[in-house]
Amino acid sequence: MCKKLMYLFAFVLVLSLVGHAGAQGTGLRGEYFRWSGSAPPAREEAFRDLVFSRIDPQIYCYWNPGFTASHPDGLTPDLEIHPPPGLGSDNFAIRWTGEIEAQHTEAYTFITGSDDGIRVWLNGELIIENWTTHNRAEDSSDPIELVAGQRYPIVCEGFEGGGEAEWQLYWQSASTPREVVPQEVLYPVIKAQDFPASDPIPADGAVLSQTWVSLEWTAGPKAVSHDVYFGDNLDEVEAGAGETFRGNQSSTNYVVGFPGFPFPDGLVSGTTYYWRIDEVNDADPNSPWTGHVWSFTVTPKIAWNPEPSDGAEAVDPNQNLGWEPGFGGKLHYVYFGDDYDTVGNAAGAPPTGLNAYNPGTLESAKIYYWRVDEFEGPATHKGEVWSFTTEGGVGSPTPPYGAVDVKHTQILKWVPGDNAGSHQVYFGTDKDAVRNADTSSPEYKGTGDLGAEKFDPGLLEWDTAYFWRIDEANNLHPASPWKGNVWPFTTANFFVVEDFEDYNDYTPDEIWNSWIDGFGVETNGSTAGYPDPDFTAGEHYVETNIVHSGAQSMPYFYDVDQKYAEATKTLDYPRNWTERDVDTLGIWFKGDWINVATRMYVAVANSTGTPAVVYHDDPEVTRMDVWTEWRIPLQAFADQGVDLTDVNTIAIGFGDKNNLQASGSGTMFFDDIRLYLPEPAPQQ
DSSP states (O other), rough: OOOOOOOOOOOOOSSOOOOOOSSSOOOOEEEEOOSSSSSSOOHHTTEEEEEEEHHHHSSSSOOTTTBBBTTTOOOOOOOOOOOOOOOOOOSEEEEEEEEEEOOEEEEEEEEEEEESSSEETTTTEEEEESSOOOOEEEEEEEOEOOOTTTTTEEEEEEEEOOOOOOEEEEEESSSSOOEOOGGEEOHHHHHOOOOEEEEEESSSTTSHHHSSSEEEEEOTTOSSSSEEESSSOOOHHHHTTTEEEEEEESSSEEEESSSSSTTTTTTOOOOEEEEEEEETTTTTTOOOOOOOEEEEEOOOHHHEEEEEETTEEEEEETEEEEOOOOOTTEEEEEEEESSSHHHHHOOOOOSSSSSEEOOOSOOOEEEEEEEEEEEEOOOOOOOOEEEEEESSSSEESSTTTTEEEOOOOOOOEEETTTSSSSSEEEESOOOOHHHHHOOSSTEEEEEEEEHHHHHEOSSOOOOOOEEEEEEEOOOOOOOOBBOEEEEEEOOOOSSEEEOOOOOOOSTTTTGGEEOOOSOOOTBBBEEEOOOOGGGGGTOOBBSSOOOOOSBBEEEEEOHHHHHHHHEEEOOSSOTTTTGOOOOEEEEEEETTTSSSSEEEEEEEESSOOOOOEESSSTGGGOOOOOOOEEEEEEEHHHTTTTTTTSSSEEEEEEEEESSOOSOOOOOOOOEEEEEEOOOOOOOO
16 A cells, blocks of 8 residues: 555544534444455554445445355345455455444443454443454443443454454444444544545556556545546655646546557656546535555566565575566576676576576575566667575665665664674775775775674765675685675655664663653653563564554553653754754654544753643544654744754653543554755745
8 A cells, every 4th residue: 555645534532521413423434454464363464455445334244255245143134235346355354433322321232243353442442352263253342331412432343364254233222122233323533634536546556567557546435526646756746746737537537658648658668657636526625635646667678576686685595586577578688697797797698488597506695696688679678787695694784775764873783694703894875886895995994893793884964875785704614705795775865863773672772761651650651662572472672563664663652541641762863953954843653543532742852941842733643543744843842942953852742741631541653753854945
């Protein structure tokens, strides 16, 4: 799915409940996801790949593998909701969200029917959970006291692993015989942003083998017409700038790359194109609804998608090589060896019709290079030189191979090879110079002993490509020395305040040693990092699956029931928040539907004086369950007296430490805290 998914759904958590009157309910929001792997899926896996969303009148479905409805419990087929297009018959998950309105002031019992897993939250409390693979089963909640006319947040989740699929939600009380919870008491609480186009064809990230395409999509539920944006520049499509706006239309398809349409000479091979559909309804004041930016790539003329991937490590010495043929490629010429220049300049290889190559048994801990040229007839397209290192060699670079937006104070780290006794460091901004450098070259930065696998290159330039190489030696080993691969990375064009990549499970690098939480403070209900990870099961103090970018994020647990929650980091760099005229703080965060809604704030402070506090303007912010960036003008802190030239600490908090109230708890994730330059002035 595109990283630009910015659904900002909101639920109204009623703690001191307020009555509602007016129209009857219309149902719950149903979101349909695909997942892969073994069942039962972890929650972050089940609800990652959104396929479709809609308003479902009630939770009542029984789908056999062919999705033909039947009703073994004898209930009416009229209640049946049917699966959305493109979902598939196995390995999918559903999340229904909204509010439920009680009809009587009395105790209600909720009952679910399910095959496979199901769980239900009411008013932030988990009341039913059977998250297992099973044949049809019924589960019940304890009796729950509800007040007539009041609405309560409700979340119901289910997953299907295989075979039949069914979920039903019933309730009963002294005045209500058991029944499927009816549509008229269910309310989908959603924001205006929640009506985008969806289900793009070609799928987001697709690779096409033709130079024209008919773009198709499913209209948003309120759309009357569609604004179409298309181009080969991501920033322009995101902003709707330049010539990317192609017009407004009522149909849900749009042709490009064909005479009489945009790009009439055809789409360009090897180019990535971006498109966006904004949904329009002039009768709705919230229109237009900005769409996600989708992309596809036209197959390049050169060979692509190598296996093993370019820069791969720990490759099996018996690995066969493979690749995807270039656009129109009919024959392939393969060059392979252990010298970059030789492989890059080679010619005259015999042609093959197979996109596979066996290089024979390779040496361990060695770097190899290879190239594939594509014969299209009559043209031959010279391929890129790819590389990989066989198992036993130096590897696991930090930052990772090809990393972008790297911070300017990055310490380079690596894992030594199996037989290394020492290592030589090469570093610079010229890839070829780093590749060819020796100990007499300016790129040579020194030799270190085994056990000291790190190098500090100093303060790095903004938005600059760097390259580095680690050679290893051992005078006692006949195969020594071992020349390393060239690892690239690019620094950010913003200040990185925190990217959460440097933490590990060892003293003093645990995340809670930098983000000081509420441990030992009775009124501070914050916990930074997982408090008790099972290291033998691959768990860590940081989160490694739910991330915005990179490999790690910070899990943050808050409890604001008669408490506040606040975790604070003391800054090393950057402390001068006026350098380069930066003017905006950005923080990426992700909440959860089941979190108790509470206010979130950021506090910035000097070494002395009162912290400046800025609250997020959405009181339901903790329930935003997609990665969302909160941008704060730095002037908001300066206006409260903070000296931006010497910022000492930044804190992320929830609740109000000066006004503790009865509330609840939840889990958030944070990543990529940045300082941005001013936005460029719009073009005239």
